[in-house]
Amino acid sequence: MPLQRRRRDGKPHLYEDVVDRIAHMIKGGSFRCGERIPSIRAMSDRLRVSVNTVAAAYARLEDLRLVEARPQSGFYVLPFEVAALGARRPDAREDISAREVTIGDDAMAIIRRLSDPALVPLATGAPNTALLPYRKLNALLAAEARRHPVESASYGSPRGNKHLRQQISRRLLTAGCSVAPEEITVTCGCVEAVSLALRAVCRPGDAVAIGSPVYYTFLNAIQHLGLKVVEIPTDPREGLDIDVLRFALRHAPVRAVVAITNFDNPLGCVMPDRNKQRLVELLAADGIPLIEDDVYGDLGFSGSRPASAKAFDRAGLVLQCASVSKTLAPGYRVGWIVAGRFQAEIEALKALTNIATPSPTQLAVAEFLATGGYDRHLRSLRRTYHVQMAQLRSAVARHFPPATRVSLPAGGSVLWVEMPDRVDALKLHAEALKHGIAVAPGPLFTVGGDYRNCVRLSASTWSPRVEKAVAALGAMACRAAGEDSVASCPADARTA
Numbered sequence: 001m002p003l004q005r006r007r008r009d010g011k012p013h014l015y016e017d018v019v020d021r022i023a024h025m026i027k028g029g030s031f032r033c034g035e036r037i038p039s040i041r042a043m044s045d046r047l048r049v050s051v052n053t054v055a056a057a058y059a060r061l062e063d064l065r066l067v068e069a070r071p072q073s074g075f076y077v078l079p080f081e082v083a084a085l086g087a088r089r090p091d092a093r094e095d096i097s098a099r100e101v102t103i104g105d106d107a108m109a110i111i112r113r114l115s116d117p118a119l120v121p122l123a124t125g126a127p128n129t130a131l132l133p134y135r136k137l138n139a140l141l142a143a144e145a146r147r148h149p150v151e152s153a154s155y156g157s158p159r160g161n162k163h164l165r166q167q168i169s170r171r172l173l174t175a176g177c178s179v180a181p182e183e184i185t186v187t188c189g190c191v192e193a194v195s196l197a198l199r200a201v202c203r204p205g206d207a208v209a210i211g212s213p214v215y216y217t218f219l220n221a222i223q224h225l226g227l228k229v230v231e232i233p234t235d236p237r238e239g240l241d242i243d244v245l246r247f248a249l250r251h252a253p254v255r256a257v258v259a260i261t262n263f264d265n266p267l268g269c270v271m272p273d274r275n276k277q278r279l280v281e282l283l284a285a286d287g288i289p290l291i292e293d294d295v296y297g298d299l300g301f302s303g304s305r306p307a308s309a310k311a312f313d314r315a316g317l318v319l320q321c322a323s324v325s326k327t328l329a330p331g332y333r334v335g336w337i338v339a340g341r342f343q344a345e346i347e348a349l350k351a352l353t354n355i356a357t358p359s360p361t362q363l364a365v366a367e368f369l370a371t372g373g374y375d376r377h378l379r380s381l382r383r384t385y386h387v388q389m390a391q392l393r394s395a396v397a398r399h400f401p402p403a404t405r406v407s408l409p410a411g412g413s414v415l416w417v418e419m420p421d422r423v424d425a426l427k428l429h430a431e432a433l434k435h436g437i438a439v440a441p442g443p444l445f446t447v448g449g450d451y452r453n454c455v456r457l458s459a460s461t462w463s464p465r466v467e468k469a470v471a472a473l474g475a476m477a478c479r480a481a482g483e484d485s486v487a488s489c490p491a492d493a494r495t496a
């Protein structure tokens with residue numbers, strides 16, 4: 001029988017006060033995961049309330065999955081868990097029409113503020129610079145400029161520095177790709193690579209199939225190139241839904257597909273190899289190019305580097321885009337594209353856009369990849385992100401409304417949080433800003449205004465300040481969800 005939460009006169013039951021106090025101690029860390037809390041009798045003595053009141057409170061704590069009763073032993077604190085987003089079922093009745101992208105001024109204003117350094121950085125997709133080897137890179141930048149004074153001050157070729165392309169070609173082996181340095185074009189970051197790819201394979205008015213939810217910068221690029229979008233649902237575990245894509249290819253004039261294959265932004269999922277192969281073969285059958293964003297590929301928590309879809313490309317139709325922005329230095333603007341049969345077009349567009357990628361940063365990144373201990377650095381970065389992601393998930397479990405569900409990222413640094421329907425992410429974002437907290441609201445990640453109850457959070461930085469911000473955000477979400485009872489909402493979220 002469910003416990004009554006309020007007395008007839010509206011006042012809380014005494015046992016709720018006990019629930020509140022114990023929950024507060026658990027969430028504050030006084031009782032840690034796996035520890036036994038005092039027995040019912042001991043607690044009744046300490047709090048000077050009846051044994052029955054404590055028994056009712058413990059039953060409620062069990063309902064809340066904060067503790068579990070173990071026969072003959074007592075009550076133990078459970079780990080904080082938050083439900084994972086379930087798999088999406090393929091649904092061929094999804095709206096697969098080609099739509100215009102219109103990102104309004106309000107959305108652009110939100111996007112501009114997401115990485116405001118004055119705010120608690122819960123919204124950013126950028127790496128935490130403190131975790132990057134910037135000292136070593138900057139030293140290499142200076143040393144390389146000294147070693148190649150003329151080259152570093154000259155225009156490079158549109159294709160990019162040869163030493164760098166050799167290093168990238170070696171690294172690509174770990175993604176299952178055998179690519180010669182001549183097949184690689186260096187770009188100013190991954191976004192330039194994707195936008196060159198869109199320009200090379202599409203003409204204004206064409207439709208591009210893209211995952212949903214998706215990194216908003218791609219929607220922005222699609223809008224500014226005068227393209228339309230066909231949104232394909234992304235499964236939180238397996239990535240782009242290939243069955244729906246197959247259906248879409250039959251019913252909409254799709255000219256290209258964009259997919260973030262490894263550690264997707266915002267869902268963090270990896271497309272399994274069999275799906276990558278299916279995707280590449282499906283598109284090859286119709287001669288449709290795949291623009292693959294693999295910028296997070298080196299950031300898997302398990303340590304092993306997943307294959308790139310490019311590894312399955314036999315027709316030269318995969319344009320693989322990536323950069324060192326997430327692993328070394330976003331400010332260096334060093335990325336690349338392996339464009340297959342579109343390489344000549346890409347290089348012509350690159351030359352037209354900015355002639356070439358700046359030489360000094362190419363030299364420095366090449367040298368770092370050759371001698372700087374990139375693999376060692378990656379091991380430490382992955383480990384840190386893995387730990388911080390667990391801390392972020394645990395904090396969301398403690399502070400957000402009970403029906404909240406989250407993604408299960410296998411790598412990268414972002415977490416997708418789906419709150420109860422009543423929570424409006426745009427309002428939550430506005431309220432969070434007033435408290436100096438940045439959070440990326442779900443509607444930014446789609447053209448149709450969906451995901452109104454979702455936010456993307458960043459695990460790239462973890463500190464007491466960030467943890468406090470998650471608690472405050474959870475409290476705001478609880479209020480918005482109408483969770484006014486401690487018996488249904490985490491205790492310290494209510495008081496944060």
Ligand SMILES: Cc1ncc(COP(=O)(O)O)c(C=O)c1O
Nearest residue numbers: 125189190191215265295323325
């Ligand atoms: C999927 C994805 N691609 C590309 C980028 C940006 O890459 P770059 O800084 O190399 O242009 C981001 C940054 O958040 C991203 O999430």
